[in-house]
Amino acid sequence: MANNFSYASPGKEEGKRNWWLPLRFALREMRGGLRGFYVFIACIALGSMAIAGVGSLAASLADGLAREGRVILGGDLAFTLIQREATQQELTFLQGRGRVSTAATLRAMARTEDGGATLVEMKAVDSAYPLYGDTVLDPAGPLADALTEQDGAFGAVADPVLMERFGLKPGAHLTVGDAKFIVRATLTSEPDKLAGGIGFGPRLLVSEAALRATGLLQPGSLVRWTYRLRLPDQDASDARARAVTAEARADLPQAGWEIRSRSNASPQLERNVERFTQFLTIVGLTALLVGGVGVGNAVKSHLDRKRNSIAVLKAMGASGRRVFAIYLTQVLMLALIGGVIGTAIGALLPFAIAWMFGAIIPLPIIPALHAGELLLALVYGLLTALAFALWPLGRAHDVPVAALFRDGVSPQPRKPRPMYVAATVAAVAALVALAVLLAYDRRVALIYVGVAAVVFVLLRLVATLLMALAARAPRARSTVLRMAVANIHRPGALTPTIVLSLGLGIALLVTVIEIDANLRRQFSNELPAKAPAFYFLDIPSSDAEKFQDFVRVQAPTAAIDDVPMLRGRIISAAGIPAEQIKPKEDAAWVLQSDRGITYANEVPAGSRLVEGHWWEPGYDGPPLVSFEKKIADGLGLKLGDTVTVNVLGRNITATIANMRTVDWQSLSINFVMVFSPNTFRGAPHTHLATLTYPGGGTAAQEGAMLRTVAATFPMVTTVRVKDALEAIGGLIGNLVLGIRGASAITLLAAALVLGGALAAGHRHRVYDAVILKTLGATRARLLAAFTIEYLLLGAATALFGMLSGSLASWLIVTELMHLRFTWLPLPALVAAVSAVVVTVVLGLLGTFSALGQKPAPVLRNL
Structure with missing residues (x-):
């Protein structure tokens, strides 16, 4: 008998029609709406939205950084020196290639007329500043006028934070070092602020002449001199910029x-943007993977509802491949709908952020x-849709009509044909390849893929183990408990789906909570108790002993630690x-930049020698250096290798004599590189000191010390550790907030999958409820059985989620953030219990409607 599905030898036109049959039947089946596929579409849309939004935002930032590169940098090229100004030869080189603007930045103590003192990030500029962009002041006016000297006081413009901290208004007086200043305006916009990185104090912008009048420019002072070069407009190409760079290094x-x-x-900033982009992309991929479970559930449930239609098609002569093609076409169409919706929303993300937060986000x-x-x-x-849909679609290929009908009451586990298994593997491999090849850090991407695979396998094993335990559990005397246990392992049980979706959600939630709690504990609770109260910078070598004596008088019970300090930049290592x-x-x-370095006769406190030998006291041979072990390993260095460091314009080469491990978390003074004392003999330098109160200092003690040191030693910069930690804590808080917001997408996907899984099992619940009610079960007893089932599944899955989430957070905190990890069981337990409660509530909400079904209509349609 001729039919639309098989032909002995179809003609060309008939063959073309056969190609379009899957699309025609897929569209015909979708005329009744998308019932059963809302979770499918929502899961794909969520993941696609996350990836599209992250990619679009990153691309918009990259475009902004590229387009505004001159403004951000402050020139076409920037040449930075530490602790010294450019020589006349170096200035002549720069001035011969374009217009030059000089800026100096340093930390200093600003004192108010009422005796208050605070750390500021001082920036001194010349009359050519800025070469690109505009400095915006409030009240508006030329920067040169705001910085001029009048009546013995230099002009200054201050960050709004500084104005608010001391309640200052334009016209207020400040003292920095030996110079007096009048704050003439508030600094509303600084064009090259992003290039300077993040500081620990508010900005104070002054003139170069004012900086010299402060007396802060002492030999060895930690001043960063930046010489920005604006190339002639007719020759301001990237090629010319590269040529000038090469000339500078050669000449x-x-x-x-x-x-x-x-x-x-x-x-x-670019590295941070790339890293955060990778993190957010991984979050989007996680949302897609979690959503993929929902896709598989939806496809399986759809095929289950369509078993009669499939049976009719196969009875009419449709081949297994044709059935597969029809429903695969339908899946791809639905995935395309979800993907387009998510992509469209993600595309709008950069516009929404620029519109809502453009004025407050300092990013272009x-x-x-x-x-x-x-x-x-x-x-x-x-x-993602293909990877999770091919398996359930492939299972329908070889099932005979009788088995399809019999699946309604006794579904049998089946594996699809090898070709469909291979197709599933190929789709997964393509997804993995895409994630790894396009990643900023492929190592991290590979780790993520491996972890995701392990988690999926473990969750499947947990589900299998739960079902096996339930099947082998002793027969309970309670009918309700027997029903609950039977529901866990019966054919078509929701156990694998619930365990997978709920397990992923709880694991992610616990991971975020534990990271959040550890970071806040680390920076808010633990460190201040054991860390120094103050760092004192730029102590002149000639005043080092005098300063120590002064501090001992002011704080006789506190411990003071003092070391010499220089700044240097690694030029080469091991000859590279x-x-x-x-x-x-x-x-x-x-x-990436200059580093603090020191010299010492003995192994510094807080360090432990692990390789090599320390030099003898009074060593006077070739320069030697002690290197921090982890950093040396990261650079591929070993004992005997040489390291060349540029200090004050001189390249100094030293041999690695030993390796140390350092307890960085103590916040005591320590360095990556510690040189033998003879290395810097005669070099100008300053001292760095810390002050630690026994048991921690009080706010009154620290405030008094801050004011006294600022008044007595105006050249010394005092950094209050708690203020620095608060600044870091603010950054950490923003990071954690970003992690929470991004992870919410994945948690929403997990909730959707869980809800979809419970909805997919609704038909089975109706069938169970009707049969059991017909046999005499009461609604209360059925409700109790379902509640126990969800509690058992939720509790077992929550335990796995807590363990895996805690392990993941431990790895992230210790291996990626290099901080100490403390397991905090209470937040993890609260998260797990909350997730179990949500599971039970969602399950019972779906069960209520199943329990309310009348037996007769259901039984007539069996």
């Missing part, structure tokens, strides 16, 4: 300056539609130029 090899161009105006976001990022998000969504070294991720920061 002035001993300068030791850090050179940045407008294409890498803020490398640290240039919103635009980025076709590549949007297409990638759509591909991710389609691949710094720019060619490929360090590990946790050691790269050592090469």
Whole structure:
């Protein structure tokens, strides 16, 4: 008999029609609406939205950083020196290649007329500043006028934070070092602020002449001199900028300056954006993977509802491949709908952020539609749908009609044909390849893929174990308990789906909570109790002993620790130029800028020698250096290798004599590199000191010390550790807030999958409830059985989620953040219990409607 599904030898036109049959039947089945696929579409939309939004936002930021590179950097090129000004030869080199603007930055103590004192990030600029962009003041006016000297006082403009902290108004007087200032305006916008990084104090902008009048420019003072170069407009290309950089390194090899161009105006910011983008992309992938479980559930449930239709199609001669093609087409269409919805919402994210937060976010976001990022998000969504739908679709290929009908009461586990297994593996492999190849850090991406695979396998094993235990559990005397246990392992049980969705959700929730709690505990509770109360910077060498005696008088019970300090930048290591070294991720920061260095006769407190030998007291041979072990390993260094460091314009090469481990968390004075004392003989330098109160200082003690030191030693910069920790804590809080917000997408996906799984089991619940009520079960007894079932499943899954989430947070805190981890069971327990309660509530809400079904209509349709 001829039919629409099989032909002995179809003609060309009939063959074309056969190609379109799956699409025609898929569209025909969707005429009744999308019932049963709302969770499917929502899961794909959520994941696609996350990836599209993150990609679009990152691309908008990258465009902004590239377009505003000159403004962010303050020039086409920036040459930075530490602790010294450029020589006349170096200035002549720069001035011969364009217009130059000089700026100096340092930390200093600002004192008010009423005796108050605070740390400020002072920035001194010349008349050419800014070369690009505009400095916005309130009240408005030219920067040069605001910084002029009048009646023996220099002008200054201050950050709004400084004005608010002391209740200052324009016209207020400040003293820094030996110079007096009048604050003439509030600094509303500083064009090159992003290039300077994050400081511990508010900005105070002054003139270069004012800085020299303060007396803070002592030999060895921690002053960062930046010389910005604006190339001639007719020759301001990236190629010319690279050529000038090469000339500077070739003509002035001993300068030791850090050179940045407008294409890498803020490398640290760009790295942070890339890292955060990768994190958010991983969150989006997690949402897609969690949502993929919902996709598989929806497809399985849809095929279950359509078993009669499939039976009719196969009875009419449709092949297994044709049935597969029809429903695969339908799945892809639905995935495309969800992907387009999510991608469209994600595309609007940069515009929404720029509109709502553009005025307060100090980042150059240039919103635009980025076709590549949007297409990638759509591909991710389609691949996820394929990876999770191919298996249940493939199982329908070889099932005979009788088995399809019999599945209504006795579904049998079946594996799809090898071709469908291979297709599933290929889709998963494509998803993994996409995630890894496009990642900023492929190592992290591979770890993520591996962890995700392990978690999925473990959750499946947990579900299998629960079902096996339930099947082998002793027969309970209570009918309700027997029913609950039977529901866990019966054919078509929801156990695997509930365990997978709930387990992922709880594990993620516990991970975020434990990381949050540990970071806040680390920076808010533990560190201040054992950390120094103050760091004292820029103590002149000639006043080091005098300063120590003064502090001992002011705080006789406190401990003071003092070491000499210089700044230097690694030029090469083991004979390899710094720019060619490929360090590990946790050691790269050592090469990115100048570092604090010191010299010592003995192993510093807080360090432990682990390799090599310390030099003898009074050693006077070739320069030696002690290197921190983890950093040395990250740079690929070993004992006997040489390290060249530029200090005060001189390249000094030292041999690694030993390795140390350092307790950085104590916040005591320590350095990555400690040199033999003869290395810097005669070099100008300052001292760094810490003050630690026994048991921690009080606010009154610390306030008095801050004011007294500022008044007696105006050249010394005092950093209150608690203020610094509060600044770090604010950054950590923003980071954790971002993690919470991003993770909420995944948690929402997990909740959707859980709700979808319970909804998918509604038909089975109706069937069970009707049969059991017919046999005499009461609604209360059925409700109790379902409650116990959900409690048992939720409790077992919560235990796994707590353990896996705690393990994940431990790895992140210890291995990635390099902090000490403390397991906090109470927050994890609260999260797990809350998730179990949500599971029970969602399950019972769906069960109520099943219990209310009348037996007769259901029995007639069996």
